[in-house]
Amino acid sequence: MNPPGASTRTHCPYCALQCAMHLDTGADGRLSARPADFPTNRGGLCRKGWTSADVLTVPDRLTRPLLRKDRDSDLVEVDWDTALDHIAERLLALRAESGPDTVSVFGSGGLTNEKSYALGKFARLALGTSQIDYNGRFCMSSAAAAGMRAFGLDRGMPFPLTDVGSAEVVLLAGANPAETMPPMMGHLSAPALIVIDPRRTATARVALDNGGLHLAPRPGTDLALALSLLHAVRVQGWVDTDYVTARTNGFEQAWEHAAAWWPEQTELLTGVPAEQIRAAADLLGKAARNHSAYILTGRGTEQHAKGTDTVSAWINLALALGLPGRAGSGYGCITGQGNGQGGREHGQKADQLPGYRKIDDPAARDHVARVWGVDPDSLPGPGRSAFELLDALGTPGGPRAMLLFGSNPVVSAPDAGRVRERLASLDLLVAADFVLSETAALADVVLPVAQWAEESGTMTNLEGRVLRRRRATPPPEGVRTDLEVLSALAVRLGQPAERFPTEPDTVLAELGAASAGGAADYSGVTPERLAAGEALHWPVRAGQEPTPRLFLDSFAHPDGRARFTAVAHRPAAEEPDSEFPLIATTGRLMGHYQSGAQTRRVPELNSAEPEVYVEVHPDTAARAGLAAGDLARLTSRRGHTSARVRLEPTARLDTVFMPFHYAGAQAANNLTNPALDPTSRMPEFKVSAVRLEPAPEP
Numbered sequence: 001m002n003p004p005g006a007s008t009r010t011h012c013p014y015c016a017l018q019c020a021m022h023l024d025t026g027a028d029g030r031l032s033a034r035p036a037d038f039p040t041n042r043g044g045l046c047r048k049g050w051t052s053a054d055v056l057t058v059p060d061r062l063t064r065p066l067l068r069k070d071r072d073s074d075l076v077e078v079d080w081d082t083a084l085d086h087i088a089e090r091l092l093a094l095r096a097e098s099g100p101d102t103v104s105v106f107g108s109g110g111l112t113n114e115k116s117y118a119l120g121k122f123a124r125l126a127l128g129t130s131q132i133d134y135n136g137r138f139c140m141s142s143a144a145a146a147g148m149r150a151f152g153l154d155r156g157m158p159f160p161l162t163d164v165g166s167a168e169v170v171l172l173a174g175a176n177p178a179e180t181m182p183p184m185m186g187h188l189s190a191p192a193l194i195v196i197d198p199r200r201t202a203t204a205r206v207a208l209d210n211g212g213l214h215l216a217p218r219p220g221t222d223l224a225l226a227l228s229l230l231h232a233v234r235v236q237g238w239v240d241t242d243y244v245t246a247r248t249n250g251f252e253q254a255w256e257h258a259a260a261w262w263p264e265q266t267e268l269l270t271g272v273p274a275e276q277i278r279a280a281a282d283l284l285g286k287a288a289r290n291h292s293a294y295i296l297t298g299r300g301t302e303q304h305a306k307g308t309d310t311v312s313a314w315i316n317l318a319l320a321l322g323l324p325g326r327a328g329s330g331y332g333c334i335t336g337q338g339n340g341q342g343g344r345e346h347g348q349k350a351d352q353l354p355g356y357r358k359i360d361d362p363a364a365r366d367h368v369a370r371v372w373g374v375d376p377d378s379l380p381g382p383g384r385s386a387f388e389l390l391d392a393l394g395t396p397g398g399p400r401a402m403l404l405f406g407s408n409p410v411v412s413a414p415d416a417g418r419v420r421e422r423l424a425s426l427d428l429l430v431a432a433d434f435v436l437s438e439t440a441a442l443a444d445v446v447l448p449v450a451q452w453a454e455e456s457g458t459m460t461n462l463e464g465r466v467l468r469r470r471r472a473t474p475p476p477e478g479v480r481t482d483l484e485v486l487s488a489l490a491v492r493l494g495q496p497a498e499r500f501p502t503e504p505d506t507v508l509a510e511l512g513a514a515s516a517g518g519a520a521d522y523s524g525v526t527p528e529r530l531a532a533g534e535a536l537h538w539p540v541r542a543g544q545e546p547t548p549r550l551f552l553d554s555f556a557h558p559d560g561r562a563r564f565t566a567v568a569h570r571p572a573a574e575e576p577d578s579e580f581p582l583i584a585t586t587g588r589l590m591g592h593y594q595s596g597a598q599t600r601r602v603p604e605l606n607s608a609e610p611e612v613y614v615e616v617h618p619d620t621a622a623r624a625g626l627a628a629g630d631l632a633r634l635t636s637r638r639g640h641t642s643a644r645v646r647l648e649p650t651a652r653l654d655t656v657f658m659p660f661h662y663a664g665a666q667a668a669n670n671l672t673n674p675a676l677d678p679t680s681r682m683p684e685f686k687v688s689a690v691r692l693e694p695a696p697e698p
């Protein structure tokens with residue numbers, strides 16, 4: 001235990017802003033957080049950050065492995081050797097019976113870069129499986145795919161967040177940072193904001209209070225709205241033709257899909273008044289003329305079965321205005337999970353190897369295999385994406401075992417009831433977690449692992465900035481780190497111990513070598529440079545300076561030009577009908593994070609938002625026979641959930657909203673649609689057709 005008065009500078013365990021904080025040790029040995037100065041948070045923390053140390057000491061913290069001998073038995077405490085021997089024995093038996101792809105791995109955008117890297121390596125070498133993906137697929141994969149096709153490279157924000165604060169105008173599409181990342185609003189106080197969101201969110205209120213705009217499209221129609229803004233920008237004379245000619249390809253092909261979207265036409269589909277569309281185009285266009293505007297997207301645009309095309313439509317608008325690749329303007333994605341950026345770069349994605357390399361690229365396979373000391377032909381190919389993997393579990397030809405790290409898909413995956421059934425059908429489910437989460441409770445083996453402040457590692461924030469999480473306290477006795485778990489399992493599966501080191505800095509050095517020459521090159525990220533300052537925006541090549549601003553001279557496509565993508569509006573995968581007449585959309589609350597496994601255990605956060613609610617327009621509620629505070633039942637084609645009614649006069653009449661941090665009968669994801677984007681494989685979290693009716697009081 002650290003002595004009283006000790007303090008460690010580190011970063012918040014939650015979102016991709018990665019606010020800096022000091023963890024101070026009190027007289028009783030307990031840690032408490034206070035903000036530290038850092039470019040993203042500028043000395044601020046949200047309530048999750050302030051209370052983050054409380055997660056370390058939750059009463060139901062696991063400190064011994066748990067094992068269920070068979071499906072009908074309860075989980076009982078065992079020692080580590082018993083748990084690890086059991087897992088290895090079962091994995092080897094299943095692999096001998098059905099081949100390596102019978103074993104699968106599910107990771108997380110919350111894992112450090114070192115763990116993400118080690119998990120991908122473990123899957124491909126120790127298990128020999130192609131079946132690995134992670135919950136980041138549910139986060140910003142559509143923006144990543146759209147960024148790749150437009151710019152040839154995906155770094156969420158290809159500029160420092162501090163640049164945004166000096167812009168004249170910022171358009172936020174499907175992002176609500178006032179609720180999800182409050183310190184970010186410090187960067188958004190000066191610009192006029194244009195908020196695109198079906199709800200009058202906290203961010204939309206800030207925009208309106210400061211002379212900006214709030215455009216509230218019907219959920220699932222923002223692709224058409226983005227096309228219409230492109231239309232208005234062209235008609236109103238704001239296209240930067242010199243930039244479009246000099247730095248891009250494909251404008252006319254993209255325009256063909258925007259040409260029909262006159263604002264009046266768009267109003268009929270989206271419900272956004274035509275004059276608001278024209279006003280937004282003028283506001284953006286004038287700022288773009290001064291190279292002083294940004295377009296930022298969030299989950300609201302991305303979590304759709306057409307999420308990649310929707311983000312492409314926003315990028316097309318940015319390109320037409322001449323924003324990307326210029327100082328003072330640009331396009332960026334506001335990544336959500338703490339290591340949503342780094343988590344997608346180092347090999348825990350089904351189709352990738354470290355360094356953001358494609359797993360089916362022979363040169364990438366050669367390079368990584370050389371670093372790993374194996375034959376490139378021994379590396380498996382691409383596997384299933386996150387939902388496809390979860391949905392295949394226990395089915396003929398699908399995996400019969402899963403190892404799950406840092407994720408709680410029973411709450412966070414779409415069609416959560418179906419995911420729960422699939423997980424429960426496995427021959428072996430192993431969960432590494434710090435508590436018995438809703439998913440861990442289904443497992444055959446639960447491994448108690450260290451938390452963020454109990455181990456060191458690196459994270460990559462929403463600006464592609466690599467930073468150091470520092471250990472502030474040892475883990476409780478009996479708890480191991482994920483790296484120690486992977487190493488111990490790998491050895492039991494026949495791997496040499498030296499191939500799976502447990503020291504994070506040793507893993508970082510190897511990650512650097514494996515990523516060298518790739519798009520996300522970390523070969524110059526060293527403990528010394530991290531200690532000297534955390535301004536390491538990737539690529540950070542060995543011996544070279546980091547890259548805070550990308551694309552200033554050229555984009556990453558071979559011809560150096562950005563690409564417009566010709567994208568057309570299409571309806572949501574599921575539209576309301578007489579049986580399910582409303583649209584349900586989901587989102588986040590200030591006091592909770594992801595599946596709530598951490599934040600629902602923090603008394604201060606839980607007491608502020610202890611249960612799920614459904615936000616409904618008063619007229620919509622009255623039509624359903626509901627009043628404020630009533631218990632409502634929401635039903636979709638996939639399942640149902642119960643929630644207290646909160647009336648919101650600014651809500652759309654056709655749309656209800658639920659936060660997704662709650663479990664069981666309160667889980668919003670009981671309702672959500674797993675229809676997948678064809679490019680990113682992102683599920684359609686944001687549009688589900690539902691029925692709203694009174695529920696019996698318990």
Ligand code: SF4
Pocket residue numbers: 012013014015016017018019041044045046047048049050180181182183184
């Ligand atoms: Fe900052 Fe996000 Fe942590 Fe809040 S949750 S303190 S915004 S990093």
